[in-house]
Amino acid sequence: MSNIAQQRIQREFREVVKSKEIAESGVHLELIKDDLTELAGTIAGPPDTPYQGGKYKLEIKIPDTYPFNPPKVRFITKIWHPNISSVTGAICLDILKDQWAAAMTLRTVLLSIQALLAAPEPSDPQDAVVARQYQENQQIFRETAQHWASVYAGSSYKNPAFDKMLSQLKDMGVEETAARVALSSCAWDLQKATEQLFN
Structure with missing residues (x-):
């Protein structure tokens, strides 16, 4: 240099x-x-x-x-x-x-x-899944972003419903990070996330 x-x-x-x-x-x-x-x-x-x-x-x-x-x-x-x-x-x-x-x-x-x-710019995304969720379902996007902030960045947000779904997938043998990614990208629809993981 x-x-x-x-x-x-x-x-x-x-x-x-x-x-x-x-x-x-x-x-x-x-x-x-x-x-x-x-x-x-x-x-x-x-x-x-x-x-x-x-x-x-x-x-x-x-x-x-x-x-x-x-x-x-x-x-x-x-x-x-x-x-x-x-x-x-x-x-x-x-x-x-x-x-x-x-x-x-x-x-x-x-x-x-x-x-x-x-100030996200969903029209110029780096992560298409997140951008689509941001545009289609602001509430789920916000809750998912808060959940990730608590798990990875140390914020104090808690969502018992999300934690319960994660536990259910972990009980099926899914590793926690994979379960979180599947649930997050399926807008916390347990059925869809399960299908995505096991198909």
Whole structure:
């Protein structure tokens, strides 16, 4: 990595770490490797969203060509969101692809990802199943996103009906994560999820 890129990342890293505004919005950044090519981010689920109360970990890889190319960012914490893959954590966000500009910073990236949690774009999905649910059944989408936030990101949401269905599938020998994915993608229709798993 060039000295220019390293100096730039050091500056941006300090900017995020020292920013009061960033800290208050629940965004954190830490170094994984001393050479600044790998960082770890944490984003708090925004208030008044299904992600509220959750803490989401991000993997941030800085390319050698930074700042002329965007960092590679993905969610490590599983999340139910139209623009984030529920399987890989890949993020569909224009500034991480073709709308990146060299003037943008890590701060821009982190705040933009947090804003994406509050304002999904189902018309440009990363996860088609989640996007379809978001468009067709807002209530189920919200409850599913809250359930995932409690299981994976530590929010305090509880849904006894969902827990009961998960237990029923686990009693049939289905592994918990597979059961959760099937139920989530079948809008918590136990019959449909069972058919999907066993057919």
